[in-house]
Each structure stands twice: as structure tokens, then as C-alpha cells.
Amino acid sequence: MLSLCMIVKNEEKNLKSCLSKVAAFVDEIIIVDTGSIDNTKIIASQFTDEIYDFKWCNDFSKARNFSICKASKDWILVLDADEFVTDFFRDNIDKFIKNSLNKNKVGRIQRINIMEDSNGNKKYTERVNRLFNRNYFHYEGIIHEQLIALDGKTYETEIIDITVDHLGYTEEALNRTDKLKRNIGLLKVAVKNDSEDPYLYFQLGKSYYMLKDYKTSALYFEKALSFQLDFKLEYVEDLVETYGYSLINNGRYSESLILENCLEVYSKLPDFHFLLGLIYMNNAKFTQAIKCFLECTKFPYSKVEGITTYISYYNVGVIYDVLGFGEKAMEYYKMCGDYEPARNRIKAQLN
Secondary structure: OEEEEEEEOOOOOOHHHHHHHHHHHOOEEEEEEOOOOOOHHHHHOOOOOOEEEOOOOOOHHHHHHHHHHOOOOOEEEEOOOOEEEEEEOHHHHHHHHHOHHHOOOEEEEEEEEEEEEOOEEEEEEEEEEEEEEOOOEEEEOOOOOEEEEOOOOOOOEEEEEEEEEEOOOOHHHHHHHOHHHHHHHHHHHHHHHOOOOHHHHHHHHHHHHHOOOHHHHHHHHHHHHOOOOOOOOHHHHHHHHHHHHHHHHOOOHHHHHHHHHHOOOOOOOHHHHHHHHHHHHHOOOHHHHHHHHHHHOOOOOOOEOOOOOHHHHHHHHHHHHHOOOHHHHHHHHHHHOOOHHHHHHHHHHHO
């Protein structure tokens, strides 16, 4: 009923853990290797005999579609080797699959990206399209490939009960795979083939952002924003937010105030209120910044861990600290729990 389809290359570090966590929930495992020179295929053979070689041609969609054509089941689950299942409610997945009304829908799994910043690891939660019927969908795009309906029509999606941890964006993983430079090269090729696709410029901006080249990332984000966009699309939401962080990290504080214009569209997103708080904070608009950070705490959850609680409280504390209201600052630092920067500020005030 359900085939897991994966494309891999030199994933001996992750593959066993990945497959061991998902093998019990799928009926078939298809592994397509694009040129490993380590023990990837040996590890894969512990879980499946369905292992195929694919000559890499700088096109992720071709590799994805090759893996799908090797499956014997109609329903496909796609994972990468650096994604590890933490929750998989097979009964609920079976109900989704068996419902004939869902044959041309796409299931969206929850992916928790483990990322690193100056304060250690943080989690960024998103939904990604990963479960589908191969009779109705295929992949397009040489990089950051997208599921496209075979009839070319727009399609419905549904949240499904699968959660994975994604470690591909940790500094160690990025250094080991040289993923970002590879992606930038493929994206630039894609732009040459289609210079009118804002999604490609968005992905280029994201890649440079993760390389901490904020000046270049902002340029690509600005190119993407120059197109006529639907600001309710998820990638456009991400584009706007990451553009704001690029401007802040590039010291373009006054320019970042332009994002105030997006508040009406994103008023229900705590992550956007948090970004605005940082923008106001960096422009010495402290009253407005505090208002934004406290607005974040009214929401039940956010994409970035801590925005609805300790990170926002911490920033309010920092503002009061800077303004000389030490007692008020302590009040908010104490609301941050075990958040280390807050504990360090508390210790500094007590000494």
C-alpha cells in the first residue's frame, strides 16, 4: 500500500538511523543511489533489496521520478536520509490512503528542522508535501524539486500524522556535504533556464542566507519580491521573513521598516510579529518592539521554537535592561525558564 522512496548519496552517517525509524511503518523501501563511494548501499541492503543506481545528472526531479517508477505501490512517501521519523500514526495514514476522495491530494508531514545559532540549537517547524499517489503526481525542477499534478492543475493538501526531525541544516551537516554551494550552482542553472520564476530567486536567497552572506541573500530576495506575488503562499511568507532577517543582519535597519507594510497580511503569524519586534528594536523604537514581542506570547505555537515564550520575554527584558529598568528586566528574564542568555543576565545583575 505504501512505498518509501529515497534518493541518497554518501549517507552512511545517517541512513541506518533514518531507515530503522521508518521501516516498520512502510510496505516497501526503494533506495536510489546517485553515486555513493562510502557504505551507503551496504547499509541500505540491511533494510531492502530494492536498491538502484542512478547516474547523477544535476537534476533532482529526474532522480525522484526514477525512484517513484521503481515502486510497486501506488502511494509514495518521500524522505531524505537526514530526516528521522519521530511520530508515524499508520492507522491514520491508512485512512487517508484508503479514502478515494484523497487520491489526488498530497499529504503534508511535519518537519522539525534542527538549526544552530549563537545560542545553540533551535527548532524551526514547517509542513512539507511528502505523501502522494504516483498515478496523479510527479516531480519537476532540477533543484528544490516540487510535486506537480500530472494534469497540471492545482491540488489540495492535507496535514497527516507523520513527524520527522531534520538534521540537514546543522553546521556539521552543511560542512560535511557542501550542500549549499551545490544548491547555488544548480539554482543558477535553473535561473538561466527560467529567469521569470520568483521561487528560484527565493531559494538562492535562502542558500546565501545560510552561508551568512546576508548582502547577497538580500539581493536575491529583492529580485524575488519584484515579481507579482501571492503573499499568502507559504514560500512567500518565508521569503518576506528571511528578507527581513537579511536586512537586520546586514545592518540595513531603517530599510527593514518597510516590512511594516506586511503586518496586515501576516497579523496572525507570531514569527512575523517577532521579526517586527527585532526591526523596531534595532531602530530604537522600543515601545513598539515590546508590544510586538508581547503579542507573540498570545499565540499557542510558532514555527521557531521559543518565540511564543522565552525568546520574546528575553528580548523584552533586554530592552528594559538597556533603558535602565533593571527590576522590570529581571521580571521578564525570570519568565524565560532555563534559557541560558536570560540566566546569564540574571547572574550579571545579581553580582
